[in-house]
Amino acid sequence: MDEHTVIKRLLALIPRVTEDLNVTRPDDRKLILEAVDFIRSYADRFHHAKEEEILFREFGDDLEILKSMLEEHRMGRGYVKSVLEAVEKGDTASVSEHLTAYGRLLQGHIKKEDEILYPWMDRNLSVAKVGELFARFAKTDEQFHDTVITQKDFVRRLEEKFSHEEVTSNA
Numbered sequence: 001m002d003e004h005t006v007i008k009r010l011l012a013l014i015p016r017v018t019e020d021l022n023v024t025r026p027d028d029r030k031l032i033l034e035a036v037d038f039i040r041s042y043a044d045r046f047h048h049a050k051e052e053e054i055l056f057r058e059f060g061d062d063l064e065i066l067k068s069m070l071e072e073h074r075m076g077r078g079y080v081k082s083v084l085e086a087v088e089k090g091d092t093a094s095v096s097e098h099l100t101a102y103g104r105l106l107q108g109h110i111k112k113e114d115e116i117l118y119p120w121m122d123r124n125l126s127v128a129k130v131g132e133l134f135a136r137f138a139k140t141d142e143q144f145h146d147t148v149i150t151q152k153d154f155v156r157r158l159e160e161k162f163s164h165e166e167v168t169s170n171a
Contacts, residue, residue: 001118003047006042007042007047007106008107009155010039010043010155011103011107013155013162014100014102015100016162017158018095018096018100023086023087023095024092029087032087035099036084036087038154042148042151043076043106044080045144046148048073051073052073054137056070058129059124065112069117079099082098
């Protein structure tokens with residue numbers, strides 16, 4: 001759930017990112033590509049991989065809620081692919097549309113995990129199993145250590161950028 005906090009910080013910035021976006025401008029294009037890198041490396045390869053390859057496997061393949069969560073992961077990847085295709089075409093409206101759709105999807109997805117799925121899983125895992133999962137998560141955390149630092153820094157810089165722009169425009 002701590003990782004969700006970082007992801008939600010980026011999701012909260014999507015309206016600001018898309019507000020005056022023009023992907024034909026180099027700085028805007030770079031910003032979108034950095035946001036996609038965050039999504040792909042932090043949200044997907046790091047966080048979703050921990051869910052898909054470690055946590056969800058503890059509960060088998062037949063649970064509808066897990067099927068739903070996995071489908072939402074796939075949908076999110078589709079939105080990100082569409083963002084990249086739109087960047088290549090210089091189609092700012094499509095970039096905004098798909099990035100916004102991704103944000104909406106992930107906000108609902110995280111809410112379901114935090115409020116329904118994770119509490120249910122926690123109630124159904126033994127203390128020993130939680131310890132085993134924690135150790136496996138720690139290995140993933142170690143493997144992605146540099147990525148996590150880089151991506152958290154990206155979100156912090158983006159928050160500062162928009163906070164500074166807001167202060168400057170109100171002055």
